[in-house]
Amino acid sequence: GGVATGKSTVSSVFRAHGVPIIDADQIARQVVIPGTSTYKKLRKEFGDEYFDDEQGGVLRRDKLGKLIFNNPEKRKALNGITHPAIRWEMFKQFLTLLFTGTKYIVFDTPLLFESGYDKWIGTTIVVWCDFEKEVERMMKRDNIPRADAESRIHAQMDIEEKKKRAKIVLDNNGNIDELREKVKEVIIQMEKSWKPYIYRVIFGLILGVVPYYALKYIRS
Numbered sequence: 001g002g003v004a005t006g007k008s009t010v011s012s013v014f015r016a017h018g019v020p021i022i023d024a025d026q027i028a029r030q031v032v033i034p035g036t037s038t039y040k041k042l043r044k045e046f047g048d049e050y051f052d053d054e055q056g057g058v059l060r061r062d063k064l065g066k067l068i069f070n071n072p073e074k075r076k077a078l079n080g081i082t083h084p085a086i087r088w089e090m091f092k093q094f095l096t097l098l099f100t101g102t103k104y105i106v107f108d109t110p111l112l113f114e115s116g117y118d119k120w121i122g123t124t125i126v127v128w129c130d131f132e133k134e135v136e137r138m139m140k141r142d143n144i145p146r147a148d149a150e151s152r153i154h155a156q157m158d159i160e161e162k163k164k165r166a167k168i169v170l171d172n173n174g175n176i177d178e179l180r181e182k183v184k185e186v187i188i189q190m191e192k193s194w195k196p197y198i199y200r201v202i203f204g205l206i207l208g209v210v211p212y213y214a215l216k217y218i219r220s
């Protein structure tokens, strides 16, 4: 979904049902903590003014946000530095969760379709609301002016395009309880589905059989 359309709210319902969540926004914060290689690259690219040395050198998120949501070139530079680290961390979490026996995993990620990784996801869900509601919810939650909220929305793929690409579309123009009820219906569907087992077999074959034959080929 877009910014502040309700992704975290949707995730919280899955979490309450015991489904593990891989949260891209949370990982994006984790990979930029002072000392990491991503942090060092960011500091080199954007300069000291974007870091608060009085607070241990942490990234000034509001200042960087103001820059990148209004400047596609700078946004590209930021994505080029952060996204490989975010992807790698998400992949590691995914591999770890595969061994926990969970039937399926939720990837809570705002830029799924933009990144093209949607083709690797079994069931894609888009949560959306009208532009005006999205702006108002963001202004209220993040305490930001209208112009900032609008620029964040325009930094992402058009929601109509995301809706076209998604398997399940959740309308969040009503109240939060209505959204939660819709998610519960999705969870019932997922509990009945055989798809996660089929994906596991395919993934297991890729992980097990391909290296086996590769090794056999190398040895011969």
Ligand SMILES: CC(C)(COP(=O)(O)OP(=O)(O)OC[C@H]1O[C@@H](n2cnc3c(N)ncnc32)[C@H](O)[C@@H]1O)[C@@H](O)C(=O)NCCC(=O)NCCS
Binding pocket: 002, 003, 004, 024, 025, 028, 060, 061, 062, 064, 065, 068, 075, 078, 079, 082, 083, 086, 109, 110, 111, 152, 155, 156
């Ligand atoms: C620019 C930053 C510092 C602003 O931080 P801030 O705390 O104000 O926002 P936060 O990280 O909570 O993001 C809020 C929402 O903004 C949107 N957003 C964030 N980064 C981007 C981006 N590069 N392009 C488009 N939308 C974005 C997402 O919908 C996200 O859910 C931060 O968003 C960031 O480091 N972005 C780059 C990493 C990224 O792409 N994160 C998105 C998840 S992969």
Ligand SMILES: Nc1ncnc2c1ncn2[C@@H]1O[C@H](COP(=O)(O)OP(=O)(O)OP(=O)(O)O)[C@@H](O)[C@H]1O
Binding pocket: 001, 002, 003, 004, 005, 006, 007, 008, 009, 010, 025, 110, 137, 138, 141, 172, 173, 174, 175, 176, 177, 179
């Ligand atoms: N149906 C609703 N009615 C009113 N407020 C809502 C509704 N759904 C969500 N909200 C509120 O809107 C804000 C954004 O919701 P949420 O955090 O779930 O969105 P998000 O898509 O995860 O945001 P982000 O893109 O920033 O990660 C929150 O303050 C949430 O409480």
